[in-house]
Amino acid sequence: MLGNTHIVGGITASLAFAQISNENPLILLGAGIVGALLPDICHGGSKMGRTFPISSKIVNKLFGHRSFTHSLLFLFCIAVLMNAFVPYKAFTIGLLLGMVSHFILDMGTRQGIKLFFPINFKVRFPLTIKTGGKVEKYIFAGLCLLSLYFGFEIIIGIVNIT
Structure with a gap:
């Protein structure tokens, strides 16, 4: 999945959790975005890899x-x-x-992930998509709609409290 899809996945997961918890939704949201990007520190071309290039190279050399x-x-x-x-x-x-949302989204790609590392076994869903393809755009749009829904629910809850 592309970085933007991961970001929206982290936003959606955080806002959904905010619905059932008493945690601060803004803190959940910010951390969810960071967590959604963190696993790709191993890829130099990712948002995290470009932000922390030295760390990215080290992690990639050690683990791939x-x-x-x-x-x-x-x-x-x-x-x-x-x-x-x-x-x-x-x-x-x-x-x-955010990290869990990243894992789930990447399990939907053809490459899958090594969820049980250090065991050399890739986990992926039976139906997979091409990263950056047309189906990913639909997933991105769906996650955006879910984020708007959960965000709207939080705003309504805040307004009703005051």
């Missing part, structure tokens, strides 16, 4: 693309680090939600 940074092990490591060093629960939850 769509392996460690797209795994449950990476998700667990980030969760442990966040719980140890970041006092804001909403940020940790948002970051992890």
Whole structure:
């Protein structure tokens, strides 16, 4: 999936979770966007790879693309680090939600992901799409609509409280 689709996926996941939690939706949202981009630190051409080129090259040399940074092990490591060093629960939850949305979206591509890294086994859905293809544009549009819906629900909830 392309970076923009991952961003909207992270937004959608964060706003959906905000519907059922008491966490700050703005913190969830910001962290969800970061989390949705973080797994692609292993790819030099990604938004994260271009922002942190040295880290991206190191991670890619060590693990390659769509392996460690797209795994449950990476998700667990980030969760442990966040719980140890970041006092804001909403940020940790948002970051992890964004990462999970990234994993799910990439499992819908032909390349799949190594979800159970270090086991060399790729996980992907039975029906896959081409990254950047026409179907991804429909997925992007659907996620945008869901984000608008969940965002509207949050705004209405805030207005009703005041």
